[in-house]
Amino acid sequence: MSRLRATLAALLLGAPLAAHAADVTRIASSFDEDDPFDLFLDVSFERTQTRSKITREQLDPLGENGRADVSEVWHKSTDSRLNLRMAIGLYKDLELSFGLPLILQQNDSYSFVSGTSAENSTLVRNCINPDGTIIDPNCTTDRTGERALFTVPSTHKRGGLGNMHFGLAYAFFNQQRDETKPMWIVGLDYEAPTAKMRDPSENNTGDERGNVGDRVHKYTFYTTLSRKMGVAEPYFKVHYTLPVQGPGIYSNCFNPETQGRPENCFQDPWSRKETGIQAPQTGGFLFGTEFTPFNDRTKNQKFALDFRIIGNYVGDGRYYNELSAGLGRLLATQDYFQVGGRLGAVASAGEAFTLRASGMFLYNTDHTLTNETIGQDRDRNGGVDVNGEGEPSPEVNPNFDFRTDLVSRRFRATESKVFRLELSASFAF
Template sequence: MSRLRAVAAVLTLGVPFAATAADITRVASSFEDDDPFGLFIDAGVEYAQRNSRIVRETPVTPGGSKIPYKLGDAFTYGQYETRLNVDLAVGISRDVEFSFGLPLVLLQNEYWNRPAAEQGSRADLSDIDISGRTRAYRWGLGNARFGLGWAIFNQRKDDTKPTWVARLNYEAPTAPAFDPSYDTAATDRTTVGDRVHKYTLSTALSRKIGLAEPYFKVAYTIPVRGPFAYSNCDNTLGMGTPENCGKPGWSRGETGIQAPHVVGVTMGSEFQVGDRSARMLKLDARVVSNFVSAGRYYNELSGALGKLLSSSEYLQLGGQLGATFQLNEYFSFRGTAAFLYNTDHALTAESVGRDEDNNGQADSDVDRNPNFNPVWDQPGGRFYAVGSRDLHFTATINFTF
């Protein structure tokens, strides 16, 4: 019989998590001699949170220091999200599958808390407090996911080779576009769509050795801005040079969302407890690393300032533990818990503008980037996320037909 399928690869905060172990090298297959039709349906709940300190550069007192700026606490930040996922995969040929998934975000809440001891100081942000927000609320249907998977080699059919799978997954911008400038409330939430196409190319290898099945996966996500994507020029709140919006060189594409590229590497192994195939327990342990490129998107400070902000690149490093209990050949239950540490990165790193003559600065007013705000993008006033960490939990029921 065909085995389990779980299409659970997801982006938090533009930042993507690794798929479940059952998804790494197992593909729904049809037209097999012993299984003419393969179909997997998964339904699950997912909870994720991100906690960070948001700090700000502050000029140091002159006196020979080689470091021109120090970092002072400005906020503590928390984002909490709960969603439902429904995914299916159907074999369209031998060792070839088509998959589809649709998430429903039940809630996505953000909180910014200022240190009481810093009230009235630079960390109080009295010079940039353009929105006065300390909360943001979002919800709604997420982006639909489509995928093709091909098991180039299948160890079940040829035990001299490992299982090798290649995939192309596509996240379509089906969710309504969000507006970061919209002042939300618990009873008046905004949507979650970023209107960005995301194409993920991945390949994975696994080899079953006794009761263990080690695996390795590499993935690359390529974002492409879609129709009706948000631009900060849609609401010029907090823009340094709003009059440049729409001028040559500063179109919506150049002033709007620029989602990050993501490269991920996952290594780990499943461990089968016992040797029964009809009812068994599998344990899964893995390490996860992701590189998230620089970009302009909704980051940890966007909800407070009501703008898409330019983030610098950063790394995610962590791991995941999981367990799958297979009740019978048709039903199983899987739970996972993951932790990721995000390296420190800038949250307000917008460039000042175009450097047409390569002298290191934007010489004319028309060259200035409309998004650039000297209050928080200029060195000495930039914001950073430090000590950032993600927690992620899933519980999924898998149906195999």
């Protein structure tokens, strides 16, 4: 009965064990003598804006390798969401968490860069079909049959419930139990493909919003260390995400008009798994320090500043990138790095309520957006046969678009920058 009364008191009054740990190593813990139960409820608003210049390869004998990149359009994506998260202490230093994002808007917008217009843009002045044939013999001279790759300017809209998250974390060391040890947490976060599947071929430039799901399982493994040293608490975190195709994945073959070789769709070896979404593996690290210039333990009031350096690696894959909304398809994307930083502030009005605010900046290294391989050398004759004997070659990748994936026609993302603002409130019980 005494244990039950203590648990009920913790539910009503709150007694978070991790009140004085750095945010990055906060963990819900239960069944402690002075803290029988922990429950955290987090509500945050997050707005992310990405801006990239999209260039296109063109033949140029004076350029690098006989090619040069020509500026085409600016791409701007805006993602606003409400993140809901609950963490429960299952046992001492063992946490189970649940999360669900409500995506208020996820928009992609395109506009011409300075000096480019509908009169000189290769996006508009396109005379090639996806299979590489010419639309009309007179297209290049008098623009007969000219067909734009997509409309510029334009805005594509999406929104709705995102993928659910489930997490499990354990603190092998807890500095609040043993001051000679740091905080050391190891965890697994699982993102389930619960959101409705996004169809990139849908026209979402009107009032109706498209879906946001990618139908991919994502398993994120991470470990975090921190150690309190006076007013400073330095920390370090590494993470790695492994994606696995889930049920009902999207394939560009569902929309054969965008395929260079639609007749090869779902024919061996071009199965739905092979031609569908292939999310990238990602990994990264962050290190920083939380400074606490004000900390009144008697009233459980605290104010801290958080400085953080971030580095991420995004592997190659076929997924929704900066150009997917415009071209209406999944695109094979080159790997790239993200580097940047984050500045945040944390204020606790009491042991049961905490406010957080942060701003983050990331720079993405330049990367190719249309990087599909032309096919597979199935007969092992030293190359991919683009044209078969009297019939289309089964070696050609149906995803290969001769308008965008051929060398000298590929698109790249350059000068790519990410800005994120986050405001959150946390309730501890």
